[in-house]
Structure formats: C-alpha cells, structure tokens
Amino acid sequence: MAPKGPCMADRFEQELGLRTLGANRFEIEMGDRWNIGPVPNGGYSLSVAAEALRRVLDFDQPLSLTGHFLRPAQAGTATIEVDTLRSGRRMGYARAVLSQEGSARLAVTAVNGNPDSRSGFDHLTLTPPELPAFEDCTPIPGVRPFNDNMSVRLDPACAGWLEGRYDEHCVLTGWVAFADGRPADRAALPLFSDSFPPPVFRRLGPVGWVPTLELTLHYHRAPASARLIGRFSTQVVSSGILEESGQLWDETGQLVARVRQLALLQQRQA
CATH class of the missing domain: 2.40.160.210 (Acyl-CoA thioesterase, double hotdog domain)
Structure with missing residues (x-):
C-alpha cells in the first residue's frame, strides 16, 4: 500500500469542502487534481454534488445517484443548489444542480437512506474478477x-x-x-x-x-x-x-x- 503523508489522506475531503451560501445553496472551489486534461473527471463532479445532497437530506448515506452532464465543468468556483423532492421515514429524495459562470454544468438526482441500520434479505450471484496482485x-x-x-x-x-x-x-x-x-x-x-x-x-x-x-x-x-x-x-x-x-x-x-x-x-x- 502506498504510504500516507500527514496531510495527504485529507486531500479528497478538502476537495469536497463546501461553503454554505444560504438555505440549500453551496459554493466550492473545484480543484484541478482530478482533471483529465483541462476537464475535471465526471466522477469528481458527481462526488461534489453528492456531498451537497448529503448535507441537505436527513439521510446521509446515498443509495442511488444519477447525474446528467449538461456541459463540461472546469476547475474553479462552482455553486450547487439542492431541492428536496421528498423526505420520508426511511429515505429522502433530492435534486442538485452544479453551475459555473451562470451556466448549469451537472444535474443530479439522489436517493439517500440509512442502509447500515437495517437488516433484510440479501441475494447476490455476481462474483469479483480474479486479478493478479x-x-x-x-x-x-x-x-x-x-x-x-x-x-x-x-x-x-x-x-x-x-x-x-x-x-x-x-x-x-x-x-x-x-x-x-x-x-x-x-x-x-x-x-x-x-x-x-x-x-x-x-x-x-x-x-x-x-x-x-x-x-x-x-x-x-x-x-x-x-x-x-x-x-x-x-x-x-x-x-x-x-x-x-x-x-x-x-x-x-x-x-x-x-x-x-x-x-x-x-x-x-x-
């Protein structure tokens, strides 16, 4: 396993550091560490939106996340606005839009819950691939x-x-x-x-x-x-x-x- 420096383990958390602008509205400085060429990796942009959704919903563990990539994002300031669609006893639903320079870049819909607190039926027929070290x-x-x-x-x-x-x-x-x-x-x-x-x-x-x-x-x-x-x-x-x-x-x-x-x-x- 690669060694950790004293601050390196916090790097990704720092990249998800949102500032609250108001009710259900956030701002972030998107870094360029996750860029593929000039464009941030789409999964990083999704992680940013998922963090905003987690902060708004009563349930902080995501179950499903769907992102529509409207325009390429870029490193720099972004705002995220979250609308709660429904909050029930066991699950919450919300939508987030990540914008930069007045233009919507990513629209995300999420279902969050608390799966670790529940027990129920399990079924799995998939197996992981066998890999070399x-x-x-x-x-x-x-x-x-x-x-x-x-x-x-x-x-x-x-x-x-x-x-x-x-x-x-x-x-x-x-x-x-x-x-x-x-x-x-x-x-x-x-x-x-x-x-x-x-x-x-x-x-x-x-x-x-x-x-x-x-x-x-x-x-x-x-x-x-x-x-x-x-x-x-x-x-x-x-x-x-x-x-x-x-x-x-x-x-x-x-x-x-x-x-x-x-x-x-x-x-x-x-």
Whole structure:
C-alpha cells in the first residue's frame, strides 16, 4: 500500500469542502487534481454534488445517484443548489444542480437512506474478477493530473490495447485506489466509478474523447479496503452512443457499487 503523508489522506475531503451560501445553496472551489486534461473527471463532479445532497437530506448515506452532464465543468468556483423532492421515514429524495459562470454544468438526482441500520434479505450471484496482485497489473500512462492522484491498474490480460494490440472484447478489469493510500469510502465511490478508461478502447484503441452524458451509481456496501476491484464492459454502441456497465468490489469480496453510464464516442478524424 502506498504510504500516507500527514496531510495527504485529507486531500479528497478538502476537495469536497463546501461553503454554505444560504438555505440549500453551496459554493466550492473545484480543484484541478482530478482533471483529465483541462476537464475535471465526471466522477469528481458527481462526488461534489453528492456531498451537497448529503448535507441537505436527513439521510446521509446515498443509495442511488444519477447525474446528467449538461456541459463540461472546469476547475474553479462552482455553486450547487439542492431541492428536496421528498423526505420520508426511511429515505429522502433530492435534486442538485452544479453551475459555473451562470451556466448549469451537472444535474443530479439522489436517493439517500440509512442502509447500515437495517437488516433484510440479501441475494447476490455476481462474483469479483480474479486479478493478479496490484503491483503486477499495468498502470494507465499519461492521463495527468488525474493519474498523479488516482492509481488505476489493469489486468495485463486486457491491457494489450495500451501497446496497440486490440481485440473484440470490450471488457476491462483491474484495481483502482487513491495514489496516496487514502481508504475508499462512500464519498469517493462516484470518483472511483468513473476512473477506468472506456472499455471500447480495448477494441478501437484510444480513439478520442468519450464524454459522459449520463451516469447512474447504485451503492451497496461501504468499502472495507483502500483498493477496489473493478470490472467495466460495453456491450452496445449505437451510432456513436455507447453504454458502459461496471461493478466495484472491495478486497473482502463485497460488492460495493454498480454503475452504468451513457457516453458519446467522439472518434478523431483520420
């Protein structure tokens, strides 16, 4: 496990530091540590919105989060306005809009609850992928500054595309963790869920920008490890619009989240 410096473990919490402007209205300075090129990672923007929703709802544990990415966000000042849609005895529903420079960038709808305080029927037929050790997997090169702060490593069996060896299997498996060793938690799951490259790159190579249009994250368990195991796949691409499905597991074998997103495949012109 990567060592932690005395302040490094607090870096992500600092990046979620909201200032209250009024009733259900917040401001934040979005950092550039989570940028992929000039644009903040969509999962980071979702994490910011999820924190605002958590502060407003009576239930602080997210169950479901759906984000629609209206325009690219940017590092700098953002405001988040939250509207409570319903607050019941066991769950709360709300909507948040993240804006910058007077323009809405991200609209998010959430369902929050307190799942850890409940007991009930469990059923799971999914199993985590078997992976080599973290140190034996292949790091993703060149995506900065994002990869200075997140460590994503692919199973070598599905990493040939990084060296120009493509195949028809649009499936990526591997590890994801904070580069500074900070434990994964619910607040970080939106970021983790959007950290892997698009699986379609395994077939086409890194052909261009693949902006997320919509992303839905279902939370199942609080992670019990710093590193998570991911499996992400694309089964449908229609006229350049792709669907991607994924699961995140902790090192104890618990399924912590499932994610599904719709994205636009913008291939570079030859």
